[in-house]
Structures are given as structure tokens and as C-alpha cells.
Amino acid sequence: xxxxxxxxxxxxxxxxxxxxxxxxxxxxxxxxxxxxxxxxxxxxxxxxxxxxxxxxxxxxxxxxxxxxxxxxxxxxxxxxxxxxxxxxxxxxxxxxxxxxxxxxxxxxxxxxxxxxxxxxxxxxxxxxxxxxxxxxxxxxxxxxxxxxxxxxxxxxxxxxxxxxxxxxxxxxxxxxxxxxxxxxxxxxxxxxxxxxxxxxxxxxxxxxxxxxxxxxxxxxxxxxxxxxxxxxxxxxxxxxxxxxxxxxxxxxxxxxxxxxxxxxxxxxxxxxxxxxxxxxxxxxxxxxxxxxxxxxxxxxxxxxxxxxxxxxxxxxxx
Amino acid sequence: xxxxxxxxxxxxxxxxxxxxxxxxxxxxxxxxxxxxxxxxxxxxxxxxxxxxxxxxxxxxxxxxxxxxxxxxxxxxxxxxxxxxxxxxxxxxxxxxxxxxxxxxxxxxxxxxxxxxxxxxxxxxxxxxxxxxxxxxxxxxxxxxxxxxxxxxxxxxxxxxxxxxxxxxxxxxxxxxxxxxxxxx
Numbered sequence: 337x338x339x340x341x342x343x344x345x346x347x348x349x350x351x352x353x354x355x356x357x358x359x360x361x362x363x364x365x366x367x368x369x370x371x372x373x374x375x376x377x378x379x380x381x382x383x384x385x386x387x388x389x390x391x392x393x394x395x396x397x398x399x400x401x402x403x404x405x406x407x408x409x410x411x412x413x414x415x416x417x418x419x420x421x422x423x424x425x426x427x428x429x430x431x432x433x434x435x436x437x438x439x440x441x442x443x444x445x446x447x448x449x450x451x452x453x454x455x456x457x458x459x460x461x462x463x464x465x466x467x468x469x470x471x472x473x474x475x476x477x478x479x480x481x482x483x484x485x486x487x488x489x490x491x492x493x494x495x496x497x498x499x500x501x502x503x504x505x506x507x508x509x510x511x512x513x514x515x516x517x518x519x520x521x522x523x524x525x526x527x528x529x530x531x532x533x534x535x536x537x538x539x540x541x542x543x544x545x546x547x548x549x550x551x552x553x554x555x556x557x558x559x560x561x562x563x564x565x566x567x568x569x570x571x572x573x574x575x576x577x578x579x580x581x582x583x584x585x586x587x588x589x590x591x592x593x594x595x596x597x598x599x600x601x602x603x604x605x606x607x608x609x610x611x612x613x614x615x616x617x618x619x620x621x622x623x624x625x626x627x628x629x630x631x632x633x634x635x636x637x638x639x640x641x642x643x644x645x646x647x648x649x650x651x652x653x654x
Numbered sequence: 655x656x657x658x659x660x661x662x663x664x665x666x667x668x669x670x671x672x673x674x675x676x677x678x679x680x681x682x683x684x685x686x687x688x689x690x691x692x693x694x695x696x697x698x699x700x701x702x703x704x705x706x707x708x709x710x711x712x713x714x715x716x717x718x719x720x721x722x723x724x725x726x727x728x729x730x731x732x733x734x735x736x737x738x739x740x741x742x743x744x745x746x747x748x749x750x751x752x753x754x755x756x757x758x759x760x761x762x763x764x765x766x767x768x769x770x771x772x773x774x775x776x777x778x779x780x781x782x783x784x785x786x787x788x789x790x791x792x793x794x795x796x797x798x799x800x801x802x803x804x805x806x807x808x809x810x811x812x813x814x815x816x817x818x819x820x821x822x823x824x825x826x827x828x829x830x831x832x833x834x835x836x837x838x
Contacts, residue, residue, distance in 0.1 A: 630681055
């Protein structure tokens with residue numbers, strides 16, 4: 337299972353492979369042109385001229401040679417640029433070709449996190465999560481991109497190129513992963529103070545793993561059984577958390593912040609800023625502004641006992 | 655001589671601009687504790703000589719970012735559901751000079767935190783103090799009670815009136831008392 341930082345040079349899906357092929361083609365053509373130009377420059381600099389007067393002018397033998405050389409270079413340049421154009425068009429057409437999507441996901445950009453909604457014909461089996469996108473391996477996935485505030489850009493370089501999220505105008509992108517793994521992505525359009533900490537991951541699962549994950553995510557959160565976590569649920573419902581976050585299965589239903597119904601199943605918190613551990617979560621709840629200044633999560637003052645209870649409850653949200 | 659004066663004025667302008675708190679973004683601010691949040695005074699008597707309550711200084715009253723955050727939260731926390739964008743509806747209008755429960759920052763803080771009869775919910779424990787203060791600053795800006803340079807030059811919404819910076823301040827009329835048992 338592969339899990340490393342993003343790279344466009346190690347494509348993990350057919351879309352990224354096409355982008356990569358275009359990039360390699362352009363790289364090699366550019367190298368050849370660069371070497372030829374430098375070679376011509378060196379030849380012009382170091383060749384020995386026959387001593388005597390050099391005649392330049394209409395009809396002179398030197399002039400005719402130069403005319404031929406410049407015409408050949410212009411012709412070659414047009415040909416090369418035309419080859420780029422054709423390759424570029426065919427890549428673009430292949431990337432946007434419509435297929436039957438195995439999964440349709442709506443990704444909404446927020447300052448500074450990603451809201452992820454899975455389409456389902458049955459409304460109560462729709463799944464809402466944040467900053468973590470699961471897809472089945474080897475199947476085309478259609479991602480529909482929207483923005484809530486400013487322009488963001490969705491970029492998972494191992495899977496496809498960038499696509500901007502424009503407020504009020506939906507755009508779309510196809511991704512497909514060839515092998516199971518965790519592919520990292522990043523907002524690629526400057527969107528404010530915490531643009532750098534607006535990351536996400538795409539987890540490619542085997543089809544049965546994906547189905548199991550989806551079924552678990554579509555469920556509501558179960559009511560905790562032990563008293564500490566029950567107390568934590570009360571803390572959650574009576575504190576500022578409930579003004580912005582929702583947990584399905586409880587009265588908390590606000591949609592300003594990420595959906596926390598299955599928070600404990602996610603690998604990272606705060607849009608890829610920190611691994612999802614109990615300590616990081618405690619720091620984030622108490623002083624999010626110290627970790628991600630400017631994020632919409634306010635500082636919360638909780639007593640130590642209430643914080644422990646809250647963390648125990650959040651830990652049950654598998 | 656004039657040249658020196660000009661350069662000096664320019665320099666002084668730069669220094670004053672640097673000292674301006676209008677655009678400062680303080681993300682880790684510890685908000686002032688409002689006296690009204692802790693307890694309600696039920697007696698006129700005090701130990702020692704009688705002193706008036708220390709007025710609370712709202713740090714966001716001179717900060718455009720704080721006021722704009724207040725505007726964002728005003729919609730996010732659904733204040734607009736009853737007060738609209740200041741014009742009122744189910745709840746009283748906030749952009750006029752009528753203040754049923756007082757127009758001072760601490761009065762508005764208390765109104766938000768404690769709630770008021772006939773429909774205003776108590777947001778105690780649900781909104782962190784610094785966000786309440788941002789809301790207070792925004793609510794006061796609606797009737798032009800904040801310094802003009804804090805108000806934005808252009809409103810985010812379509813409005814029929816003049817832009818916020820050119821809104822004439824409406825001085826509060828404290829004498830107003832609502833008729834008992836009537837919807838405010």
C-alpha cells in the first residue's frame with residue numbers, strides 16, 4: 337500500500353498517466369531544442385571564418401544561406417508547437433471524456449477545509465465527511481467541485497491535474513486509482529491565511545473495503561455506552577461545538593464546520609494539519625488558533641474533566 | 655524647508671499608519687470577562703464607597719476585521735432568522751435608535767448571553783466570549799455607533815441605503831420602555 341507525499345511524476349491512475357506522458361513529451365522535445373540551439377550558438381561562436389571581406393547584401397551567397405537556415409528554423413518551430421498543440425488537445429479530451437462514474441462525489445471548498453458529499457439515490461444513505469475521500473480502486477470517479485467562499489483548487493497530483501473550485505460555478509474532474517493506497521492532495525490556489533494547511537487525502541480501497549467503509553459512514557453515530565463518553569456527549573451538546581458541527585444521531589446538526597459523525601475514523605484533523613490522535617485533538621479543541629491561526633474554529637475553555645469526557649466521546653465516533 | 659516639511663509629514667503618516675489597529679487580526683485574544691456574564695446584581699448596596707460599574711472596553715470596536723467577523727457570525731448563528739440584516743422581522747430592528755435593553759456594549763453582550771423575554775434565546779455557553787464581542791461590535795455598527803473608519807466602504811449585500819461608511823449615526827433613545835406583555 338503506497339502512502340507518500342504527492343508527486344505528479346509517479347502517476348497512480350490513467351488520468352495522471354496521461355498528464356505525465358504529456359509532460360515527458362514536452363520535457364524531451366524541450367531538451368532536444370535546447371541542445372540544438374546551444375549547439376548552433378557554439379558553432380556560430382567558434383567557427384573560423386576565411387580571412388578577407390565578408391559581403392552581406394541582397395543576392396550575396398552568405399545571405400542566401402542565412403535565409404535558408406532561418407526559414408528551416410521557423411518551419412521546425414511551427415511543426416514542434418503544432419505537435420504540442422495536438423498532443424495537448426488529445427490529452428484534454430481524454431481527461432474530460434464522459435464515462436459512467438462508479439461513485440459521484442461533491443467536494444466543496446471552505447476556508448480552510450474540504451467538505452465531501454457522496455451521492456446516493458437513497459437520500460439517507462448519502463455520506464458526508466471532510467478532508468478524506470475514499471474511492472474504489474480501478475473505477476472511474478466523478479468529482480464535482482464547488483466553493484463556499486473564495487476560489488480554491490483541487491489537486492491530487494498522483495491522480496490528476498488541478499481543477500479550480502469557483503464560487504457559484506460547478507466544475508468537475510475524473511479520478512481513478514490503479515492500486516490501493518493513500519494519495520495526498522492540496523489546495524493549489526492561494527485562498528487566504530491557512531492555504532498551506534488545506535490538504536486532503538484520497539484513500540483508494542479495494543471494492544469490498546470501500547463498500548464496508550461506505551456502509552459504516554452512512555450509519556448514524558451510536559450513543560455511547562460508558563458513562564465518561566456519555567458525559568462527553570453532553571459536553572459536546574452544551575458547548576460551542578454544537579453551533580458549527582453536526583453529529584448524525586444527535587440533535588447537533590449545524591453545517592458550518594466539518595461533519596464529525598465519524599471523526600475517529602479519519603486519519604488527520606484540521607485538513608491534513610495533524611494526525612488524528614487524542615493529544616492533537618485536545619490541542620485543537622482548546623486552542624485551534626495556536627495551530628492554525630485564522631481558522632474558523634474558536635478557542636474553547638473546558639474544564640480538564642469535561643475535556644477528557646469530550647475526548648472519550650469523540651473517540652467513540654468510529 | 656517645504657521639502658523637509660513634506661518628507662516629515664509623509665514619515666509621520668507612515669508611522670501613524672503602522673500604529674493603526676483597524677486591520678489588526680488578533681487570533682488568540684483572551685476576551686474581557688463581562689460582568690453581566692457572571693452574575694446578576696440583585697442589591698443596590700455595595701461594600702465601600704458607591705462606585706459605578708467599570709465600563710467594559712470591547713476590543714473589536716476599533717477593529718474592522720472584528721466587525722466583519724461579527725457580520726459573518728451574525729448570519730452563521732442565524733441571528734438573521736429574526737433580526738434580518740438589521741431591519742428586524744420576528745425580532746426588533748437593530749439598525750434604528752430604539753434599544754429596549756440598552757445600547758452599551760455590555761448591555762448587548764448581556765442580551766446575547768442571557769437572552770431576553772419574548773423570544774431572544776440565551777446563547778450562554780454556546781458562543782465563545784470573543785465571538786460575542788465581535789457580534790456586539792457588528793450590532794452597534796448597524797446604527798452607526800462605531801467610529802466611521804471602522805465601517806466598510808462597501809456592503810457585502812445589496813442595500814438600498816448609503817454604504818456603511820456614510821451611514822449617519824443614530825443616537826440611542828434610552829427612554830424607550832416597551833409596553834408590558836406586548837411583543838417588542
